[in-house]
Amino acid sequence: MTKDILLNIEGLSLDFRTNRGRVKALRDISFPVQKGRILGIVGESGSGKSTVLWSILGLLAGNAEVTAGRVDYGARDLLTLDAQALRAIRGEEISVVFQDPMTSQIPVLPYARQMSDILYRRSMSEADKRKAAIDMLRRVGIPDPDSRIDAYPHQFSGGMRQRAGIAMSMLTGPNLLLADEPTTALDVTMEAQMIGLMRGLRDDFDTTIVVVSHNLGLIAEMCDDVVVMYAGEVVETGEVHEIFHNARHPYTRALLECDPARIAEVSRKLPVIPGDIPDLTRPLPGCIFADRCQKAMPDCAKVAPPMVARGGGMARCHLLEGPLADASWPPPADVVTVGRDLGGLAPVKARSDAPPLLEVHDLNVRFRTMGPLKARLNGVSDPFVDAVLDVSLDVKPGETLALVGESGSGKTTLGRTILNLQGASGGTVRFDGRDIAGMAEGQFKPLRRDMTMMFQDPVGSLSPRKSVRALITEPLVIHGAQGRDLDTEAERLADMVRLPRSFLSRYPHELSGGQARRVGVARALALNPRLIVADEPTAGLDVSVQGEILNLMADLQAEHGLSYLIITHNLPVVRHIADRIAIMYLGRIVEDGPAAKVFARPAHPYTRALVEGVPQPDPDRRRPPTAVIEGEVPSLLRRPKGCDFAARCPLAQDACHAAKPRHTHIAPDHRHACLFPLRTPSDLTETA
Amino acid sequence: MFTYLLKRLGLAALVVVAVLLLLFSMLHMIPGNPAILALGTRASPEAIAEYSARMHLDKPVLTQFVYFLGNAVQGDLGQDVFSNRAVTSVIGERIGFSLALICTGMGWAVLLGVPLGCLAAVRPGSWLDRVTGVFSVGMIAVPSFLVSIWALLFFSLELHWLPAIGAGEPGDLADQLSHLVLPAFAIGLGWVGYLARMVRASMLEVMGEPYIRSARAYGLQPRRVVLGYALRVAILPTITLIGMGFGGLISSAVFAEIIFSRPGVGKMIFDAVSDRNFPIVQGGVLVATGFYILVVLLSDLLIAWLDPRVRSSL
């Protein structure tokens, strides 16, 4: 079957000139983009996905240099077009959806202006342009577009902003839409909505889409074809089912096997791809994956692997063809090919009869929203928001509790309040039996040894001018651990987090994302704490690095009986690592219970929306668009009187709008706050 | 927005009162009888008594300040010691010359500096960028009174292109303008360099923002991207800088007025200081402070108008 090819990338190679030398960021990239289909480019950070996308539009950084190849669009090679011809194509024929709608939309112009500017090439009246823009905003699901079109980006929520971004790129009816990580900045339920929206637009406007993502779920759910990139090369291409069910390249296999969402049975230890992406200033002459490949043979590093075609796709590996071919490769899908480090101690079972280490009871945190003068003038009688509302939870010794919720649900505030970094306005926090809420810092300081925080942004929270040695011993210095040899301590901690000792003299900017997290873990461990509050411990990490960090945390827990309070929105990960889960929505816990139960039989409709909101890395398990929950998390300023979830809840009834549902136990260890909970698994299918 | 304005005006009033207090105490901190200070040692006892009564110098200090404040609020800044004319009308006569000078000085600096900075930022490393860079540093480094003196020596005394002193014949606009050129040139020159550098830095930063890449990815023309998008954001910090810069400009204007013998407020204050004509000094400094506060307030309002994020946070 021959399909129309809209765009064809042929032998594209590209270098970045840097003071470390030439970074060979793309090497011999070739793949076609078929008309009317959605192509996904997937790969770890630094594999060159974005660079491919930007080279299509000719919008590369100034130090980029294309050394070979062509990008054919119709009869033209985009790489040879002059600036004016390229400009005529940008926005009109090829348009872009950006990763972070917060930074990619100019803050000082209203959408009306930004959108009519995009239509500048059209000989339409301003009124017609406005009408076209309003129609497109309505199509992407912006409510009340006639007036909202005059809003500025900061007046929109994250989800609305990304919708507006999609509207801007679709305004001209482009043939080709490029999307770079279009949902990475969004929450789970928003991401699901965006995937549905983009598929719908493809069907309505017959647009071809190229989407870049490191999220395998998104790729499986959305794409028809997949390109797998590794370290600047295309290692495998193919139709989405072929890639997800029948991958042929060891790297593709490894990537799929490392995704926690694909691992059926719950396991504390996650598979990882050992090693790091190679140095692109001096790429290997043979297979680029050789130093991390489980199947690597001596010749792999020396001889370039053959390109083996199958269907419309191809894979580059010696196992598939030639003298090194291995007939038993690829093994059946259920065989694990990557290293699965199951060593370490067996996970300790948290003793359910032990008294809780941390007990939070009816905790409230209020923030003032405006000054008293302004509130009086504006007639606001209650200028406060409840960031945390009546939260109760406890963590037993050796237990992992995951606090799950979307942005703005108050997770981080709760974590900070527990650690006394933020004042509470009501309720109690007990640690080891002592009431610690609102303790003076001087009194609390000794407790900081027992409970510490691991911060969300590891590099940002590490002082750039301190060496790793200084960083990981800093808590010891602050807490005056006299008489201890700091160098020995530093080495002990580095060993604990499996950071090579030679790294102790490095500085934060010389660390990879995973290594920086390790330093964060080492700092948290320095004082031998009993409780660690980890805020998004793996956000922004590639799956395999994420696995390394989670494995490390599991080992440390088994060894030292640590308790974890993990704050995250990553549900697939939570399923593997958490003993218990608490789901937060708008500052309230709407459901909590043992992880297995909550996943298998969610009682609260919001829990179900979250569990189902995660796109499955399996193209056969795509959700119908109707399964996706509508709307967004409301602003704290507009907290509904009744159930906070009522406006979005598919099961909402009149009673839900009247008062906040109280917490109800369905089992001694499983609570929810819903008037009409989902009771049996059959409820799920009935309403889905 | 309304609360914001209220707050800002309240703050401005506070600053003005503080300045008044300072001016008032200045008079009282100078040792000796203020009346003698004002009228000179050879003034007759009657004149001193009359002056003291008129200026309420016989009352307690606090009462004096209340009088002073009350008068100032009613627009009465006292009388010129020599001519007995109201200070306000003396200032009224001269303020036009100062405003014209300051506004022209800043005006041409903005008109030249901002585009230069823009051009330099659009082509970093080009000859224009380098020339602008070198000149900017030079222009900033030379103090404005030196520029005034050189300009006077060169353009009027040496080349006879422009008049040297005074403000021109009243009523003759062309003559007045020709008298404005040199002092305005002198006080604005440093600002050309300053603004060019500021706009360049701010533009370079904005040009690297993702939303500029978005605009280019949508295919907008380069001119639109630079002027309609990048400059629209980059100009915001520059506006604050210009607002604050008026403070420095006022003192440059004093020097320029002295050097070019322009009958403005600056020259007036200078003369009054040497004559110990304190009501005039007080009035002049007060007007200058008020002007500065007004400009800063206006620049903040302008930013609020141009930046919707600021607007909605007010």
Ligand SMILES: Nc1ncnc2c1ncn2[C@@H]1O[C@H](COP(=O)(O)OP(=O)(O)OP(=O)(O)O)[C@@H](O)[C@H]1O
């Ligand atoms: N302007 C630049 N100068 C030098 N090197 C660059 C530049 N831009 C990208 N690179 C390098 O090129 C390689 C590919 O980068 P690219 O951003 O395309 O990766 P990516 O797959 O999009 O990664 P991510 O998932 O983190 O977005 C990386 O090694 C990166 O460090």
Ligand code: SF4
């Ligand atoms: S060529 Fe060798 S090293 Fe490369 S992926 Fe295949 S088996 Fe692994």
Ligand code: SF4
């Ligand atoms: S209380 Fe009502 S609105 Fe709230 S989650 Fe339950 S069913 Fe939905």
Ligand SMILES: [Mg+2]
């Ligand atoms: Mg990228």
